[in-house]
Amino acid sequence: MAFLSFAKKKMVGLDMGSFALKLVELNPRKKGKETSYELMALGYEPVPYQSIVEGSIMDSTAVADAIQHVFYESKTKTSDMSFGVSGSSVIVKRIEVQRLSPGEMHEHILWEARPHIPFTPEEVNIDYEIIESPDIHPDRVGVVLAATKKEKLNDYLNVIAIASKTPRIVDLESFAVLNSVLINYEMYHNRCIAIINIGxxxxxxxxxxxxxPVFVRDIAFGGNQFTDLIQKELNLKYEKAESVKKGRQVEGVSPAAVKPVINLIFSELKSEIKKTFEFYRSNTTEGRIDNILLSGGTANLESIIDFFSQEFDIPVEIVNPFNNIEINPKKFDLDFIREMAPVFNVAMGLALRAVGDEK
Ligand SMILES: Nc1ncnc2c1ncn2[C@@H]1O[C@H](COP(=O)(O)OP(=O)(O)OP(=O)(O)O)[C@@H](O)[C@H]1O
Ligand SMILES: [Mg+2]
Structure with a gap:
């Protein structure tokens, strides 16, 4: 899936999160049928508070500065990039359409998509991926539709232009995290997995x-909810609340006071994830999920694995998007990578798209 035309050039994957920008560049090496990947560049740059809010750019200058910084610090030689969209800037729907001949499918899918997208064709860019599934009658095919509002996409393109970078590919963040997991973990290729990327x-x-992919949903929920409630309940400034959340010692705050606040937000998260799983189950004949995989900055919360495994009774693992990636220890700080790994899951998937080798 790509909303922009694809040109095979060197490029980086840039995850433009509201908390931080993440940059990954890979070099693919083909050995027979197998491809291996070497890490070429890595970058992390915090985004000034509220410059991006739930996927909408509020302060173009601040975001453009951060883009320039992250490219510069990563020492990449290219200014071409792929990026991802998610949240309210994208509508994802899964539909089924009649199977026609390959030559007829494109027009047919766009036509069938129309009633499912609550905007006029002029307002959105539409893309799709055809899904073959045993759940579907052989005369029909599953289609994942993705529509981005041109207005939102233009905000991103604009800020990238201000930073003097060239956007080449736009992908769904959800598809990026899936591609990253598939490249990094053979063992999940034949299972039913739920990847939950919590930013x-x-x-x-x-x-x-x-x-x-058989089901995709973006929920307007993440680490901010934890920080907000800690701020409110413990009467702390934003920075202090962030530190407390990350389990750091902050003067005058006892860990015992933090726990119930974190648990409260966990239970909200739980009900959102439960709803999502139920929705998925009600739409498929086989609703079994074998594994839960977590990524994103909020996957670093101390008790998150216990929380998910107790709640859903399914094995839970934190994704390491560098699991199968060659890293030269002379070029990169392995401690930093180990500590931050789950945060780079989207950027890794975008970097894989950028080299055109996604699964
Ligand atoms: N050690 C930690 N413990 C708990 N939370 C953490 C930790 N490290 C980072 N976070 C939280 O993770 C979040 C940032 O994660 P991430 O970088 O995945 O978000 P993002 O992609 O920038 O945002 P989004 O995609 O939601 O706009 C922040 O809420 C941050 O406080
Ligand atoms: Mg994110």
Missing amino acids: ASITNVVIARNSA
């Missing part, structure tokens, strides 16, 4: 069976 303002949920 600051958005949680992407993607359920995939046999490596194909």
